[in-house]
Amino acid sequence: MIELPPLTQIPNQAELLVTHEAIHPFVHRTPILTNASIDRKAGAKLFFKCENFQRIGAFKMRGAASAALRLRPEERERGLATHSSGNHAQAVARMARELHIPAYIVMPHDAPRVKVAAVKEYGAEITYCNNTPDERQAALDAVVRQTGAAFIHPFNDFGVIAGQATCAMELIEDTDVVLDTIIAPVGGGGLLAGTALAGRYFSRRAEVVAAEPKAVDDAARSILSGRIESNAVNLTVADGLRTNLGERTFAIIHRYVSEIFLVEEQEIIDAMRLIWERMKIIVEPSCAVPLAAILKHPERFRGQSVGIILTGGNVDVDRLPFGQS
Structure with a gap:
C-alpha cells in the first residue's frame, strides 16, 4: 500500500499522477462506452466514462x-x-x-x-x-x-479532489480521439473540481463544463456571483447533487470551469431513461444530468467529441422515476 502525503493546497500534475498510482489497488479502471443512437440524437460523438461500474457503484x-x-x-x-x-x-x-x-x-x-x-x-x-x-x-x-x-469530507478536501481527478485522467487517456469538451455533474463539486484539474493538466484542448439540476442551481449562481451560494430547498430527483459547493471546490471550479448548464427535473428523468433503454446499463439520476444538458443545448455540442462522466449506478429499482405514472 502506497501512503500519500497530506494535500494542503490545490494538487498539481505530479500529485495527481502519484494519487492515480496509489489508489490503483482499491479502484477499477472503468470502461468508456459509446452509443450510435444517442450520438445521432445529440448530434455529437459522446464518450461515456462508466463509473457506475466502479467499486461501490460510483466514482466516490x-x-x-x-x-x-x-x-x-x-x-x-x-x-x-x-x-x-x-x-x-x-x-x-x-x-x-x-x-x-x-x-x-x-x-x-x-x-x-x-x-x-x-x-x-x-x-x-x-x-x-x-x-x-x-x-x-x-x-x-x-x-x-x-x-x-x-x-473524510465528501468533497471539500484536496485529497478527495485529487482522487476524483483520476476519473477524467483515465477518460482523457483511454479515449481514442482528442476530446473537445468534458462534462460532469456538480453537487458539492469534488468531481467537477478534479475533472477541471485533469482537463487543465492532461488534455490538449478539452474545455471542462458542468451540468446541474435547475432545482438546486447553487453552483451556477456561485460562478456568476463569485461567491458560494446556497439553496433554500434541495428537492431534486438527482439525490447525489443536493449539496452546496465548499470553499476548496469553489476555488477550482470558479477558475477552471467555463460554464454550468441547468436542466429541469423531467429532462433528467428522460435522459436517465434514454441511457437505460439505449445503452442497457443502470445509472442513477445524477448520472443523467450531463446528457440532459447536451440534449437541451445541441447547438453548443454539435459535431464535437464530448467526454461524459457517468457518476454512479446506485438506484432503487423499486422507485424508478420514469416508472411512475
Whole structure:
C-alpha cells in the first residue's frame, strides 16, 4: 500500500499522477462506452466514462481511497467517519473494510434505501439524522468526539479532489480521439473540481463544463456571483447533487470551469431513461444530468467529441422515476 502525503493546497500534475498510482489497488479502471443512437440524437460523438461500474457503484471510491491513504497510521487505526446521503458513505465504508478499520457514517433518514443497505453490508456503523447541513454536521461532530475517527469530507478536501481527478485522467487517456469538451455533474463539486484539474493538466484542448439540476442551481449562481451560494430547498430527483459547493471546490471550479448548464427535473428523468433503454446499463439520476444538458443545448455540442462522466449506478429499482405514472 502506497501512503500519500497530506494535500494542503490545490494538487498539481505530479500529485495527481502519484494519487492515480496509489489508489490503483482499491479502484477499477472503468470502461468508456459509446452509443450510435444517442450520438445521432445529440448530434455529437459522446464518450461515456462508466463509473457506475466502479467499486461501490460510483466514482466516490476514488476520493475516499485518496483521502484515506493520506492519513497517518495512528489516525487511520481509529477508523474513518463521514456524513453522506449515499455514494460517499459507501465509499468510506468500503475503504475502511479494505484497511480493516471501523467506519462511522452519518446518513439522513431519507437516504436512498439501496445506499443505506450497501453501507450496512460493508460493516459500517450508521447514525441517522435529519437531512439538513447543520444536523448532518452536528451528528458527525458527536460521532468523531466519541470515536476519534478521522473525518473524510465528501468533497471539500484536496485529497478527495485529487482522487476524483483520476476519473477524467483515465477518460482523457483511454479515449481514442482528442476530446473537445468534458462534462460532469456538480453537487458539492469534488468531481467537477478534479475533472477541471485533469482537463487543465492532461488534455490538449478539452474545455471542462458542468451540468446541474435547475432545482438546486447553487453552483451556477456561485460562478456568476463569485461567491458560494446556497439553496433554500434541495428537492431534486438527482439525490447525489443536493449539496452546496465548499470553499476548496469553489476555488477550482470558479477558475477552471467555463460554464454550468441547468436542466429541469423531467429532462433528467428522460435522459436517465434514454441511457437505460439505449445503452442497457443502470445509472442513477445524477448520472443523467450531463446528457440532459447536451440534449437541451445541441447547438453548443454539435459535431464535437464530448467526454461524459457517468457518476454512479446506485438506484432503487423499486422507485424508478420514469416508472411512475
